[in-house]
Amino acid sequence: MPAIGPVDFIPAAERYGLIGPLTRQILRKGCTQALQFPGEPILAFNLSPLQFRDPDLFDFVMAVIEPTGFPLQRVHIEMTESALIGDDGVALATVERFKSVGIGVALDDFGTGFASLTRLHAFPFETIKIDASFVQTMETDPGSRKIVASVIGLGQSLGMTVVAEGVETEQQATILRRLGCDIAQGWLFGKPAPASEIARSLVPRAGAMPRKSTCVSPLQRFHQLEALYKDAPIALGFADLDLRYVSVNDRLAQILGRPAADLVGRSLTEQLAARHELAITRLIQRIIEKRSIKSREYSNGTTGRSYHISCQCVCDDVGDVIGLSITAIDITQRKAAQVALKADEEHFRRAVELSPNVAWAAKPSGEVDYMSPALGVGEASAMADRIADWYARMHEQDRVRVRQEWLAWLPSQQPFSTEFRIKWNDGEWRWVSSRAKPFFNSRGQLERWYGVISDISDQKVLEAEVARVASLPQENARAAQILKLFR
Numbered sequence: 001m002p003a004i005g006p007v008d009f010i011p012a013a014e015r016y017g018l019i020g021p022l023t024r025q026i027l028r029k030g031c032t033q034a035l036q037f038p039g040e041p042i043l044a045f046n047l048s049p050l051q052f053r054d055p056d057l058f059d060f061v062m063a064v065i066e067p068t069g070f071p072l073q074r075v076h077i078e079m080t081e082s083a084l085i086g087d088d089g090v091a092l093a094t095v096e097r098f099k100s101v102g103i104g105v106a107l108d109d110f111g112t113g114f115a116s117l118t119r120l121h122a123f124p125f126e127t128i129k130i131d132a133s134f135v136q137t138m139e140t141d142p143g144s145r146k147i148v149a150s151v152i153g154l155g156q157s158l159g160m161t162v163v164a165e166g167v168e169t170e171q172q173a174t175i176l177r178r179l180g181c182d183i184a185q186g187w188l189f190g191k192p193a194p195a196s197e198i199a200r201s202l203v204p205r206a207g208a209m210p211r212k213s214t215c216v217s218p219l220q221r222f223h224q225l226e227a228l229y230k231d232a233p234i235a236l237g238f239a240d241l242d243l244r245y246v247s248v249n250d251r252l253a254q255i256l257g258r259p260a261a262d263l264v265g266r267s268l269t270e271q272l273a274a275r276h277e278l279a280i281t282r283l284i285q286r287i288i289e290k291r292s293i294k295s296r297e298y299s300n301g302t303t304g305r306s307y308h309i310s311c312q313c314v315c316d317d318v319g320d321v322i323g324l325s326i327t328a329i330d331i332t333q334r335k336a337a338q339v340a341l342k343a344d345e346e347h348f349r350r351a352v353e354l355s356p357n358v359a360w361a362a363k364p365s366g367e368v369d370y371m372s373p374a375l376g377v378g379e380a381s382a383m384a385d386r387i388a389d390w391y392a393r394m395h396e397q398d399r400v401r402v403r404q405e406w407l408a409w410l411p412s413q414q415p416f417s418t419e420f421r422i423k424w425n426d427g428e429w430r431w432v433s434s435r436a437k438p439f440f441n442s443r444g445q446l447e448r449w450y451g452v453i454s455d456i457s458d459q460k461v462l463e464a465e466v467a468r469v470a471s472l473p474q475e476n477a478r479a480a481q482i483l484k485l486f487r
Contacts, residue, residue, distance in 0.1 A: 003192070010048065019048050024064050031070035033195040038202055044076040046108060052079055052091040058098060076104040076127065092123060099124050106163070111151060121158065128155040132166020132186070138175050139318055149179050156180070156220075175317040180220075235307075235328035238314070243268045243284060246323065255300070255307060255328055268326075287311050288321055297331070305332045358390075358453040362436070364446045366410045395421035395429065402434075413438050413446055419456065430457040 013019045027045060034043050051057050065075060077098055079091070095105050106127035107120070111134055120128075130151050137144040148164065155162040164176050167186030176184050190201040229236050235252035239245050245263045253260035269280050287294050295310040309328045313321050361370040371387045391399065398420035409416050416436045421429050436451030 006046070014048055014050055019050060020060070023047065023051065024060075027061065027064040028068060031065050031068035031075075033198075035068070035070055036195075036199075038199055040071075040074060041202055042074045042076055042104075043070070044078055044106065046078045046080075049080055049082045052094060055090050055093070057094050061098075061103075062101070073102040076106055078106045078108040078129070080108050081110065088123075095123055095125075099126075109165070110155075111147060125160055127161045127163055128158075129163040129165050129185075130181075135164045135166045135172060135176070135186070136168060139169070139171055142316070142320060145175070145316060145318070148176070148181075152179050152181050156182075171318075178317050235326075235330075237263075237326040237328075239268055239324045239326060241288070241321065241323060243281070243324075252326070252328055255305075255330075257302075284311060284324065287324070288313060291315070291321065298328075305330060306335045307331060356455060360434075360436075360451045360453065362449040362451070364448070366407055366449070390422070393423045395423070397421075416449075416451070430455055431460040432456060 010019070013022050023045075030043050030045065034041060047057070054060070061077070065072065079095075098105050104126045105124065106129055107123070107125045108129045109131040110128050111131045128151065130148055134144045134147050134151075138148055152162050161182045163183040163185055164172075164181050165185050167173055167176065167184040167188045169188060172186075173184050173188060193201065229247060229249040232249060232251070235249065235255050237245055237248045237252045244265055244267055248256075248260045248263045250260055253263055256263060268284070283294060283296075291313045293310060293312045295308060297306060298309050299306045307328045308331045309326065312325045312327075314323045314325050316322050359370075359372040360368055362368045368387055370383065371390055373386065394402065402418055402420050405418050406416065415438070417433065419431060419433050422432050424430050432453050433456045434451060434453045436449045438446050439448040439450055441447045
């Protein structure tokens with residue numbers, strides 16, 4: 001015989017006056033069998049709205065449970081919203097009596113009935129259970145997700161444990177976990193089974209919902225975000241899909257030049273010049289469509305300050321875009337430092353260009369990647385062309401030798417020096433000296449080579465003349481003195 005669900009047999013039991021005997025049997029058998037279960041499981045029993053109109057309900061339940069010896073603190077009674085309709089004085093008195101002996105009371109199937117917030121607050125519920133119809137459509141229905149999130153926030157703000165019913169997929173459990181739900185219940189965790197099979201299902205399940213003590217409720221999350229918005233060292237804002245500000249912190253309001261309260265509800269493009277409005281709107285639409293992050297620099301012509309502004313899509317738990325997160329950082333000082341650095345670099349470059357020496361630099365591998373222009377030599381604007389021009393001007397007898405000397409010297413990481421001939425623009429061959437020193441970073445690693453090339457043609461001529469004079473016997477002493485002066 002196939003299993004018959006409570007949706008089918010409960011109405012029939014109420015109709016034929018069998019709800020009392022049925023409840024008595026379920027309470028007695030449930031409590032008796034649960035005494036054999038491992039751990040300390042809680043037993044939850046659903047009672048009919050009809051039963052909560054009976055002023056003797058409490059005595060009836062206690063007369064059945066107490067003889068079984070099952071702890072009352074591990075018993076929960078669940079009632080639906082329909083039990084709160086009409087004169088709920090009897091129901092409230094019954095609930096309070098249950099609470100007085102340690103029995104927990106939960107409001108079941110919340111969201112499908114007509115319970116007012118006043119009654120919800122008036123009844124001492126420990127637990128509120130979200131109806132399965134909302135939980136099972138969260139993945140596809142944004143409205144259901146909003147209802148679930150709202151009920152979680154409502155219940156936790158009232159100090160209640162929130163249980164989501166009807167959880168059947170891992171995705172539903174993930175969404176509930178991210179929304180801060182306390183407990184999940186459904187076929188994902190266990191299907192209806194005989195008492196003899198229950199023990200195995202009571203083993204803790206990997207990936208179970210977090211304990212209440214470690215769960216961040218929507219209310220806590222809201223106040224946490226409020227604190228972050230208020231005290232964040234950067235400008236923060238959030239806009240909805242209509243491109244209107246939903247929240248703005250004081251730093252962003254200062255950038256926009258209006259009070260934060262005045263900006264909420266206003267369009268993002270309201271303060272932009274007409275020529276910028278269309279471009280910004282299209283940019284934001286592209287961000288939403290591609291779900292990407294875009295950054296722009298913005299300069300306020302009135303204040304003279306510069307900002308780095310980023311926009312990023314904010315998605316809900318199933319990936320639907322729900323708005324835009326806006327961040328802005330004041331980069332005025334950085335921009336000023338960049339301008340000053342650029343000016344310093346320009347001054348240094350011009351000073352190097354006017355120097356009779358040629359500055360050069362190389363990677364740790366020895367590859368030359370910088371060469372300053374010299375008077376009449378290597379004036380090509382592109383760096384690669386300038387370096388190639390120097391290599392081309394080297395005397396063919398020196399080019400290979402110098403390269404071999406340089407590559408052989410690199411492992412030593414010691415200062416380097418060599419001499420070679422180079423062809424000047426006037427067609428004359430001149431002797432130059434090339435010297436380099438290694439530069440090490442804070443970790444002692446070789447980071448760069450820095451060198452300088454100097455024209456030593458006059459020195460070479462002088463050395464040749466001194467050598468010629470020294471070859472004459474009568475001039476030896478004088479030549480030695482002259483040579484000493486220049487060395």
